[in-house]
Amino acid sequence: MTDTVDEVDLPYDDDDDASQQEKIEALQERLEVLEDQNEEMRDKLLDANAENNKYQQKLERLTHENKKLKQSPLFVATVQELTDEGVVIKQHGNNQEALTEVTDEMRDDLEPDSRVAVNNSLSIVKRLDDETDVRARVMQVDQSPDVTYADIGGIEEQMEEVRETVELPLKSPEMFEDVGIDPPSGVLLHGPPGTGKTMLAKAVANQTDATFIKMAGSELVHKFIGEGSKLVRDLFELARNEEPAVVFIDEIDAIAAKRTDSKTSGDAEVQRTMMQLLSEMDGFDERGEIRLIAATNRFDMLDRAILRPGRFDRLIEVPKPDYEGRKQIFQIHTRGMNVADDVDFERLAGDIDEASGADVKAICTEAGMFAIRDDRTEVRMGDFTDAWEKIESEESDAQDVSPTYA
């Protein structure tokens, strides 16, 4: 740099002028570089800001998710009533009613009987889909199953009793009116597995014009924890809408078992389902043209409450078939089979002491399989005896399962 004193005191000359010019240019150049740098920094800052925004959003999302995870689960309830003060809901499970407020928007979406999800403080969080599909899966509505009385062998007495208690009141209600007694409302079929209980119920439904509504107790319990009592209520409501109807609860032991010592919530749930069933059964008087058939192969397991007088009019034991019965059942199940002349059903029926109807059916099918394996269309005596051996050995493996009716 030149001396400042010189610069001030000395007059400008061409040389000085030129060096000034150079300086200015140098400064301008530096300014440009600085401006470029500034620009670059601004870009970087913008990028950083954008990045920051992105992280901020991510943080918000995670916080929200975290909150959601920490939140307690929602409960299922049904809308009972929409009043000026709010919405009356009834919780599933404990059946407690509560009044809760909702937004106008939510209110428009609700109607009595809608299923809703509520939180801990019983505010409605959202409306759930209707459960028609759930109901349809548990309850099978059948206009007329294809089993007839002619398909059932060896349990004539039981058949008569069922017809008298279920079919007659549906077909000729006036007979009961004339005599002046209330028609029986329900029967319980009990007995070992595979003796024709389910068949019998189906045959009754076939014989009457009644709608046949079937519900399997086991399905109800295993699949729909928390919904059992409501499903029972729905079942009878459906029956009332479809009158005349036969309600058939198969495997009723699953929902009407004795109280056990365990205090698990599943147990309490089953109890509630049974309570609902009992109350539906007690309301039979107003029930009109509805008959109830229930079946179980675990009679010993049933809670005595369900057997109290007035609930089932008849307890019908369906035993394993006797000799004559087994012969008949063989005949029934070989009706459509190509059976050789050497087949002796009397001997077969005599040989298979402990067989149930289902066993006889299985023997017939298995005998047919033996013939097919042997490339024959005719089924011989040897096929039947082989079939029984096979089934008997399979069954002895699976024994100890049902100690009730040994």
Ligand SMILES: Nc1ncnc2c1ncn2[C@@H]1O[C@H](COP(=O)(O)OP(=O)(O)OP(=O)(O)O)[C@@H](O)[C@H]1O
């Ligand atoms: N008495 C019978 N006459 C003709 N076939 C029978 C008889 N009992 C059982 N069967 C045959 O066995 C099958 C099973 O019978 P079903 O389902 O009625 O038994 P179940 O008594 O309801 O048994 P579970 O207690 O195990 O439910 C029937 O589809 C039928 O083929």
Ligand SMILES: [Mg+2]
């Ligand atoms: Mg059955």
